[in-house]
Amino acid sequence: MTAPKKGISNWIKFGVPVAVVVIVGAVLGGVLGSRAANNNKNSSSSSSSNSNSSPSGEAAASSAASVKNAVGVYPTGTDSQYLLPLYPSTTNAAAFTSPTFHPSANAALAWPQDTFQPSNPNTTAVRPDRPRLIAPAYKWQALPELIANDPYLKEWNNTIFGNATAYYSLPPVAYYLDGASGILDNAREIKQRIKAFSYVYRLTKDKKWIDRTWSELQNAVSDNFGPNNDTKWNPGHFLDTAEFTAAFAIAYDWMNDAWTDDQKGQIRANMITYGLNQGLNQYNSGSGWWTKDVQGNWNCVCNGGLTLGALAILGDDNSGIAPQILGLTVPNAVQNCAAAATSDGTWTETPNYWYFGTTGHAEMASALMTATGSDYGLLKGKNFDKTGLYHMYVTGFGSLFAYGDHGPNKFSTTANAMFLYGDYYNHPEYVLFQRDQHDAQEPWSMFWYNPTVAGAFWDNMPLDHYFDDPTDQWAAMRSSWTDADAAYIGIKAGKLTGHQTHNDLDCGDFVIDALGTRWAGELGSGDYLSTGYFSSDAQDSVRWLYYRKRTEGQNTLLVNKANQLVTAAPSVKHDTSGTAQGSSTVLDVPGDSTAFWTTDMTSAYGDATSVKRGIRFINGRKQILLQDDITASQPIMWRMHTNATVAVDQSGTSATLKIGDQTLTMQILNPTSDMQISTGPAQRFADDPALPTGQSDQPNPGVTVVMINMQAGTKSLQVLFNPQWSGMSSSDYKTPAAVAIDSWSLQSHN
Numbered sequence: 001m002t003a004p005k006k007g008i009s010n011w012i013k014f015g016v017p018v019a020v021v022v023i024v025g026a027v028l029g030g031v032l033g034s035r036a037a038n039n040n041k042n043s044s045s046s047s048s049s050n051s052n053s054s055p056s057g058e059a060a061a062s063s064a065a066s067v068k069n070a071v072g073v074y075p076t077g078t079d080s081q082y083l084l085p086l087y088p089s090t091t092n093a094a095a096f097t098s099p100t101f102h103p104s105a106n107a108a109l110a111w112p113q114d115t116f117q118p119s120n121p122n123t124t125a126v127r128p129d130r131p132r133l134i135a136p137a138y139k140w141q142a143l144p145e146l147i148a149n150d151p152y153l154k155e156w157n158n159t160i161f162g163n164a165t166a167y168y169s170l171p172p173v174a175y176y177l178d179g180a181s182g183i184l185d186n187a188r189e190i191k192q193r194i195k196a197f198s199y200v201y202r203l204t205k206d207k208k209w210i211d212r213t214w215s216e217l218q219n220a221v222s223d224n225f226g227p228n229n230d231t232k233w234n235p236g237h238f239l240d241t242a243e244f245t246a247a248f249a250i251a252y253d254w255m256n257d258a259w260t261d262d263q264k265g266q267i268r269a270n271m272i273t274y275g276l277n278q279g280l281n282q283y284n285s286g287s288g289w290w291t292k293d294v295q296g297n298w299n300c301v302c303n304g305g306l307t308l309g310a311l312a313i314l315g316d317d318n319s320g321i322a323p324q325i326l327g328l329t330v331p332n333a334v335q336n337c338a339a340a341a342t343s344d345g346t347w348t349e350t351p352n353y354w355y356f357g358t359t360g361h362a363e364m365a366s367a368l369m370t371a372t373g374s375d376y377g378l379l380k381g382k383n384f385d386k387t388g389l390y391h392m393y394v395t396g397f398g399s400l401f402a403y404g405d406h407g408p409n410k411f412s413t414t415a416n417a418m419f420l421y422g423d424y425y426n427h428p429e430y431v432l433f434q435r436d437q438h439d440a441q442e443p444w445s446m447f448w449y450n451p452t453v454a455g456a457f458w459d460n461m462p463l464d465h466y467f468d469d470p471t472d473q474w475a476a477m478r479s480s481w482t483d484a485d486a487a488y489i490g491i492k493a494g495k496l497t498g499h500q501t502h503n504d505l506d507c508g509d510f511v512i513d514a515l516g517t518r519w520a521g522e523l524g525s526g527d528y529l530s531t532g533y534f535s536s537d538a539q540d541s542v543r544w545l546y547y548r549k550r551t552e553g554q555n556t557l558l559v560n561k562a563n564q565l566v567t568a569a570p571s572v573k574h575d576t577s578g579t580a581q582g583s584s585t586v587l588d589v590p591g592d593s594t595a596f597w598t599t600d601m602t603s604a605y606g607d608a609t610s611v612k613r614g615i616r617f618i619n620g621r622k623q624i625l626l627q628d629d630i631t632a633s634q635p636i637m638w639r640m641h642t643n644a645t646v647a648v649d650q651s652g653t654s655a656t657l658k659i660g661d662q663t664l665t666m667q668i669l670n671p672t673s674d675m676q677i678s679t680g681p682a683q684r685f686a687d688d689p690a691l692p693t694g695q696s697d698q699p700n701p702g703v704t705v706v707m708i709n710m711q712a713g714t715k716s717l718q719v720l721f722n723p724q725w726s727g728m729s730s731s732d733y734k735t736p737a738a739v740a741i742d743s744w745s746l747q748s749h750n
């Protein structure tokens with residue numbers, strides 16, 4: 001096990017007096033301070049509301065460029081284990097104000113208006129100039145000046161050039177059929193390369209990128225590429241077909257001025273034969289299950305790829321297939337893909353599948369808007385305005401609260417829909433959050449990013465958020481947005497059906513991060529090729545035989561070692577002190593700052609009359625209490641999966657967990673004599689129902705299950721987690737009173 005990389009924050013510790021070092025302020029303070037003082041009377045569309053010293057209006061806009069260039073790309077690097085940004089410490093209130101888009105007073109930071117504004121948009125009435133897809137010509141013309149004035153665009157441009165150069169010297173992507181995800185990895189890797197090649201071609205006009213792209217395109221239709229010569233792009237797993245079609249569409253459109261007529265003809269013919277015709281067949285033959293009431297990534301990716309392909313060739317092909325495809329994909333995606341975020345913005349599948357779904361959705365919406373002037377309802381009025389918030393809160397300091405399946409490799413899939421959504425829905429915090437992430441450095445970002453964005457995503461951002469839609473009731477609570485060593489809790493209840501069969505039987509499941517590492521974590525996907533893995537989400541589904549999907553493979557309670565009931569309909573309650581971070585990356589959490597979330601998940605259990613679980617911060621978010629109040633007629637088992645090494649003390653009521661050089665202790669408060677901590681492997685029980693013949697579970701190397709076994713009866717199990725923060729002595733830790741979950745309040749554990 002590798003030790004977590006030490007971040008910045010040995011001195012951003014709770015309750016420890018902090019020596020505030022103003023790094024950026026030293027550079028900028030004078031400039032901004034004086035401008036702000038002279039110009040803070042004008043009110044404007046800038047919403048720098050909670051900082052007296054922040055500039056506003058034109059002044060802010062004109063200073064924005066100098067602020068940007070002086071601050072630069074803000075994170076100092078990326079956490080080596082989780083790839084999350086590391087923020088230096090600053091209290092520079094001038095630079096890190098409320099998230100906002102500044103008005104376009106400073107032309108150097110703003111995109112020009114698109115002059116293609118049809119009054120009656122129609123999917124078949126395409127803009128007159130190319131490119132049509134995502135990045136029209138006027139944006140390419142504006143790009144060099146924006147790159148010169150925005151440090152993020154500058155960095156991304158450099159990285160894309162570097163990546164394209166690296167791909168250039170590689171052989172074309174080798175055909176590989178992965179049983180679980182077909183040739184999806186091939187498709188997405190090729191798409192990733194083609195995006196980079198096309199981008200660099202447009203900025204250099206060097207024909208070498210055309211030739212290199214041609215070899216990649218030829219390879220993807222060559223003899224022996226694909227499991228079947230006639231269909232080539234594996235339409236039986238239509239995601240693959242859709243992503244190949246999208247890749248070819250980008251090459252066709254972005255490099256359109258450089259292809260010979262013969263090359264264009266070949267690209268169109270391949271796109272039609274192996275992509276669009278197959279798509280038509282999916283719709284018309286009924287084989288496209290993903291067209292039927294599928295609110296998830298399949299609908300977004302498949303419709304998105306077909307749409308990009310059709311838009312790319314519209315008008316150049318007179319077979320009629322392009323308008324036919326658009327007549328099917330657009331209304332279908334509006335009805336299904338666009339319904340894949342629930343009322344609170346949560347993705348209906350899982351936090352990882354959010355990436356696939358939103359990438360497909362954003363590409364489709366963006367391409368329709370640039371090519372034809374409308375999104376036809378893919379964006380407007382949908383819950384995607386909140387799905388950026390979902391992504392921000394589901395991201396903890398030990399990576400995502402990654403409940404359910406993780407999905408395949410990402411390649412061309414990123415979180416950069418955050419840029420499109422942030423701009424479209426006026427949520428600058430999505431843009432500010434995403435621009436610091438490692439996956440921001442790719443071509444879509446260059447066109448979806450609105451460079452007039454200013455401020456800090458964390459400024460005034462509440463530490464806690466509760467997502468209450470019954471599909472996935474869940475909570476995120478943390479002690480900072482910018483300290484990689486801070487505490488994070490993710491916990492969920494929600495329904496156990498209706499997630500495109502990507503969920504686990506996991507009401508009550510939680511993760512805990514602290515001290516730069518994850519202490520309670522997820523096991524992720526099982527083997528997608530396992531017999532019956534996706535058979536259904538019914539109670540008797542084969543899926544629920546596999547350890548990683550079973551309730552025993554989650555961080556929750558078992559009664560009688562049984563799976564939870566798929567009919568579960570939990571209820572939740574919660575409250576928060578409402579603590580929000582300020583403009584500083586250094587947050588001194590007040591002692592009375594707290595948050596809790598509780599669920600009544602009795603309906604998930606067969607042998608219990610009451611099962612309630614609650615989790616909360618105590619002692620100014622330095623400690624975490626997890627409590628279960630249960631009445632059950634069969635034995636009860638508490639389970640938590642950890643990468644830590646675990647030492648249980650003599651009494652069996654406390655344990656010390658170590659990861660790298662970090663320590664967390666856990667202790668049962670007020671234990672009854674039957675409550676005993678023990679440890680075991682992350683494996684199915686010997687008396688679990690048998691797996692299908694020849695099937696086995698994935699091994700979970702390095703993972704230990706911490707268990708607390710109890711007899712049947714009425715129990716209140718209180719587990720206190722104490723991360724061993726540096727600078728805190730044992731007397732600084734509190735032992736909370738015992739309070740029934742039904743009586744929890746913000747003050748109940750003071």
Ligand SMILES: *[C@@H]1O[C@H](CO)[C@@H](O)[C@H](O)[C@H]1NC(C)=O
Nearest residue numbers: 038039042043056057058059
């Ligand atoms: C203040 O607002 C007025 C009226 O909108 C405008 O003419 C002026 O340029 C603004 N001044 C500054 C410094 O933003």
Ligand SMILES: *[C@@H]1O[C@H](CO)[C@@H](O)[C@H](O)[C@H]1NC(C)=O
Nearest residue numbers: 120121122123124125126323
């Ligand atoms: C879009 O254009 C096509 C072809 O010109 C036409 O048949 C169709 O009615 C138009 N659709 C709308 C919604 O205007």
Ligand SMILES: *[C@@H]1O[C@H](CO)[C@@H](O)[C@H](O)[C@H]1NC(C)=O
Nearest residue numbers: 143144147148157158161203
């Ligand atoms: C983009 O990056 C490349 C490689 O670093 C550089 O040569 C080029 O000038 C950059 N483009 C712009 C517009 O700055």
Ligand SMILES: *[C@@H]1O[C@H](CO)[C@@H](O)[C@H](O)[C@H]1NC(C)=O
Nearest residue numbers: 159160162163164166192441
């Ligand atoms: C692109 O380049 C960056 C910077 O060198 C590198 O970290 C990243 O891994 C590259 N991405 C790919 C997909 O090769």
Ligand SMILES: *[C@@H]1O[C@H](CO)[C@@H](O)[C@H](O)[C@H]1NC(C)=O
Nearest residue numbers: 223224225226227228229230
């Ligand atoms: C595809 O066609 C080529 C050329 O006819 C042939 O050599 C190859 O074996 C075929 N591949 C498959 C998978 O049928």
Ligand SMILES: *[C@@H]1O[C@H](CO)[C@@H](O)[C@H](O)[C@H]1NC(C)=O
Nearest residue numbers: 518520521522641642643703
């Ligand atoms: C163990 O660490 C790996 C790598 O960071 C992570 O993917 C996994 O979720 C962790 N498992 C647990 C149970 O925390």
